[in-house]
Amino acid sequence: MPVVKYDDLRGWIDQVRALGQVRDVSGATWEEDIGRITEMFHHTDGAPAALFDDIPGYPHGHRILVNANATLQRLALTLGLDLDVDRRGLMDRFLELTEEGKAIPPVVVGPTDAPVFQNVATGGDVDVLTFPTPLWHPRDGGRYLGTGVSVVIKDPDSDWVNVGTYRVMIHDGRHVGLYISPGKHGKQFVDTYFERKQPCPVAIIPGPDPLLFVGSTVEVPYGVCEYDWVGGIRGEPYPVVNAPVTGLPVPAAAEIVLEGFLHHDRFLPEGPFGEWHGYYASGQRPEPVVEVSAVYHRDDPIMLGVPPNKPPWEPMRYREYLRSALLLRNLRQAGVPGVVDAQCFAVGGNRLFNVVSIQQKYAGHARQALHVAAQCHAGAYLGRIVVVVDDDVDITDLSDVIWAICTRSDPEEDMDIIRKVWSGPLDTAVHPDRKGLNSRLLVDATRPWAWRDRFPAAIGPDPETKRATRERWGHLLR
Numbered sequence: 001m002p003v004v005k006y007d008d009l010r011g012w013i014d015q016v017r018a019l020g021q022v023r024d025v026s027g028a029t030w031e032e033d034i035g036r037i038t039e040m041f042h043h044t045d046g047a048p049a050a051l052f053d054d055i056p057g058y059p060h061g062h063r064i065l066v067n068a069n070a071t072l073q074r075l076a077l078t079l080g081l082d083l084d085v086d087r088r089g090l091m092d093r094f095l096e097l098t099e100e101g102k103a104i105p106p107v108v109v110g111p112t113d114a115p116v117f118q119n120v121a122t123g124g125d126v127d128v129l130t131f132p133t134p135l136w137h138p139r140d141g142g143r144y145l146g147t148g149v150s151v152v153i154k155d156p157d158s159d160w161v162n163v164g165t166y167r168v169m170i171h172d173g174r175h176v177g178l179y180i181s182p183g184k185h186g187k188q189f190v191d192t193y194f195e196r197k198q199p200c201p202v203a204i205i206p207g208p209d210p211l212l213f214v215g216s217t218v219e220v221p222y223g224v225c226e227y228d229w230v231g232g233i234r235g236e237p238y239p240v241v242n243a244p245v246t247g248l249p250v251p252a253a254a255e256i257v258l259e260g261f262l263h264h265d266r267f268l269p270e271g272p273f274g275e276w277h278g279y280y281a282s283g284q285r286p287e288p289v290v291e292v293s294a295v296y297h298r299d300d301p302i303m304l305g306v307p308p309n310k311p312p313w314e315p316m317r318y319r320e321y322l323r324s325a326l327l328l329r330n331l332r333q334a335g336v337p338g339v340v341d342a343q344c345f346a347v348g349g350n351r352l353f354n355v356v357s358i359q360q361k362y363a364g365h366a367r368q369a370l371h372v373a374a375q376c377h378a379g380a381y382l383g384r385i386v387v388v389v390d391d392d393v394d395i396t397d398l399s400d401v402i403w404a405i406c407t408r409s410d411p412e413e414d415m416d417i418i419r420k421v422w423s424g425p426l427d428t429a430v431h432p433d434r435k436g437l438n439s440r441l442l443v444d445a446t447r448p449w450a451w452r453d454r455f456p457a458a459i460g461p462d463p464e465t466k467r468a469t470r471e472r473w474g475h476l477l478r
Contacts (some may be wrong), residue, residue: 004080004234008115008253009209009302009328013065015077016049026054030143033066034134038305041067042313049074051302052419058132061300068148068210068304069318078210085088087396088341097233103224104231106238106249114252121295122245127173128292131206134309137274137314141284142169144256144273145176145206145258145296147436148304150216150226152203152248153186156193161249163226165216168204169270177270178202178262179287180426181382182436190288192262201246201417202262202290206303206452207255212238213304217315218322221376245293251288255301260292273345276312279350281426312346319350323378327354336369337361342377343395352384355395367416370442374418382423387443394463404445408455414444 008013016022028034034052041047052064069075076085081093111117121127133143146168154161163187169177180187193200208216211233213228227249231238243259251259270287272280306314306337320343328342338359344350356373360366366388373379374386387401391406394400409415423430423438430438447455461469 005077006209006249008225009065009207009255010305012068012078012210013049013302016068016074019073019077019083020083021048021071021074023048023050025050025052027056028052029056030058030132030134032135032138034066034305034391035136035138035307038066038136038307038308039313039456042070042309046071052132055132062130062132063300064132064303065132065148066305066307067314068306069214070314070320071317075214075318075321075416076250078214088169090321091328092323094325095329098229100221102232102312103228104235104237105225106227106231106240108249108440109239109241109252109321110242111241113239115298116241116250116252116254116257116296117387118299119297119301122293126292128170128176128295129173130295131256131297131301131303133170133303134307136304136305139280141269141271142171142177144169144307145303145310146178146204146375148206148208148213148306150208151178152205152250153189153199154248155189156196156198156200158182161225161227162189163212163216165213165406167273168206169273171268171461174292174455175268176204176258176290177268178204178290178306179270179273179282179289181426183422183424190262193262195287197264200262200288202288203243203246203248203250203259204258204260205250205254205256207220207297207301208251208304209253210238212251214318214322218319219326221377243294243296254296254298256295256297256303258290258292260290260294260296262288262290265358265470266291274308275426276313276316277352277426277428278308279428281428309348316346316350320344320346326375326378327356327376330378331356331369331372334372334376336372337366339369340391341395342373343401345398347398351382352380353387354379354383354385355387355389356402356447357389357391357393357395359391359448360446362450366444366446367442370416370444371418374440375421376445380422382427382438383421383440384429384438385441385443387445390447392458392460392462393445394466396463400460401445405443408447409443409445413448414478416444417443418442
């Protein structure tokens with residue numbers, strides 16, 4: 001069983017501080033410095049987490065944490081795994097912890113057991129500008145409170161509660177904009193409320209613990225609540241409290257919670273915002289507005305900041321393990337045999353460039369793996385390029401993958417295109433008037449099955465030999 005050694009965000013910070021992986025930053029401005037420093041941390045391999053305090057214009061103790069899960073070791077701590085776990089060990093344990101039947105429903109506690117209610121503001125006292133929300137990128141259309149955020153929305157027709165990460169922009173002290181990409185679970189719920197012209201209850205958590213945040217950013221199965229998913233990893237129920245206005249369950253130990261309602265006839269211009277692929281892709285347009293009814297926060301509240309940057313940035317680094325594991329699971333669940341490994345490269349935002357390695361077993365096997373990888377749940381949304389390689393290729397090494405494409409695939413014979421597949425408004429390569437669908441390039445970079453016995457032998461070591469060599473002799477590189 002994993003051992004999760006923290007109960008909330010500040011407990012997680014204490015654990016990481018004990019590892020010497022927290023840098024305290026004092027005096028950085030919300031207008032410019034915090035965004036620039038965060039970008040620097042995101043694009044430095046092995047960078048620590050950073051905790052901003054003494055932000056000009058705000059009280060001491062109103063803090064922002066960035067770059068939390070950007071390393072394998074900190075992700076292992078978040079998941080409660082051994083800190084010396086390697087890539088494949090983490091992926092395999094993650095799949096074990098999240099397999100069907102492991103989910104545990106949350107436990108509802110009373111308000112007196114919920115630290116989030118240490119400070120309460122309602123009605124005219126609501127002011128979301130109480131928190132030192134940065135301008136993350138110079139060209140953003142506003143200050144985004146919702147980057148490292150978990151947003152709670154309930155299905156109006158069932159007990160299913162979705163906890164997803166969707167961007168949240170401040171309009172003024174009592175109103176925030178909520179943008180959710182088409183097809184996401186939360187968007188489906190909101191659309192149902194709006195079709196019925198009913199107000200949609202929403203709870204926004206800008207200070208979740210890192211494990212809940214991870215859960216709200218990966219593809220949790222349809223119908224499964226992220227609280228249940230987190231409980232399965234922890235091995236015990238996740239403590240929640242019912243928010244007084246909406247009744248939605250929110251983490252009892254959350255740092256900050258906003259609750260209120262969306263309305264079908266209340267929209268304001270939202271964006272632009274620098275997004276996950278490194279572009280301002282969606283411009284500015286009307287999006288639903290949350291009329292904030294109440295704000296709750298702990299003493300000395302901590303925001304979790306996870307602003308998008310040009311890949312790779314923090315979630316791209318940890319999703320390279322987790323989304324790769326989910327793609328591996330989907331391929332196996334679909335019955336594709338001989339699947340050895342999967343890699344969703346951070347440089348492609350864990351969506352745009354995905355690679356699968358197989359042990360070929362029959363004619364057409366590689367094409368089967370390609371099409372499933374392109375259209376399964378973990379690979380379907382806003383993809384671009386999918387590659388399949390033989391198991392002698394190290395799919396974590398981009399150079400090895402490109403080598404396989406260059407030497408084992410003939411464009412006429414081994415590259416296919418599928419059209420009219422699931423994309424979205426953030427797709428930079430699709431004409432602005434045709435957003436919503438795109439195409440995928442499928443590349444078969446395996447040895448041709450029909451004449452595989454005549455294909456030249458490769459001189460390089462296989463991935464396992466490379467790993468063993470680095471384990472034994474890697475000290476020579478340091």
